[in-house]
Amino acid sequence: MSADDAALTDALAAAAPDVLRYLERRLGPDDAADALGDVLLVAWRRAGDRPEAADATRLWLFGIARNTVLTARRTRARRVGLVSRLIRQPAAQTQPAADRGLEVRDAIDRLDPDLAEVVRLVHWEGLTLAEAALVLDQPPSTLRSRYRRARDELRAALTERGAAAEVEGSPRGRAFLVAANRRPLDLEGGG
Known part of the structure; x- marks a missing residue:
């Protein structure tokens, strides 16, 4: 150590x-220890800026602590704002029941697995076939044929197991059945 x-x-x-103690009075006891860690980290990173005199070094550390408090307050304000925006959003984006x-x-x-990933990207992530081709780094024509094969295999499996009614009961399922039974594939339009 030098x-x-x-x-x-x-x-x-x-x-x-x-x-x-300075941080506890400004941020509360729960956040003060983390803020002290931030102060010490900044002090080590900026060690070359440290004043030589001990009193000046102490004041320099309080300056770093003040900036840390300001940053913590801005972060807290952004977090509170985000939470309030999330609370105000309608609950239409809720997930379906687990079963x-x-x-x-x-x-x-x-x-x-390759076919399943195509189906998941198109129907769960909402990507078009062209976007899914980019994600999977495959030519669009290859992806289109894999999607068609996956669609056919899924339709057969669901019909065999009698799950067609369950699929028809959800918007994504109806879209899948439309794609699987009637609609031609359109790479630019989404699947």
């Missing part, structure tokens, strides 16, 4: 209890 490192270590050890679509998920899981 003399500068030793001097900084001593200054941090001497000032840490005072800086911690809903179990037959469909099971049928998808029994597909070849």
Whole structure:
């Protein structure tokens, strides 16, 4: 350890209890310890900026602590704003019950992994076939034929297991059945 490192270590050890109390009064006891860690990290990163005098070093640490408090307050304000926006959003984006679509998920899981991934990207992630081709780094024509094969295999498996009614009961399932039975594939339009 160099003399500068030793001097900084001593200054941090001497000032840490005072800086911690400063942070506790401004951020509360729950966040103060994390903020002190941030202060110490910044002090080590900026060790070359440390004043030589011990009193000046203590004040320098309080300056870093002040900036840490300001950053923590901005972060807290953004978090509160995000939570309030999420609370105000309508609950239309709720997930279906865990057992809903179990037959469909099971049928998808029994597909070849490459085919299953195509179905998941198109129907669960909402990608078009062209977008899914980019994600999977495959030519669109290859992806289109894999999607058609996956669709046919899923339709057969669901019909065999009597799950067609369950599939028809969900918007994504209806879209799948439309794609599987009637609609021609359109790479630009989404599947």
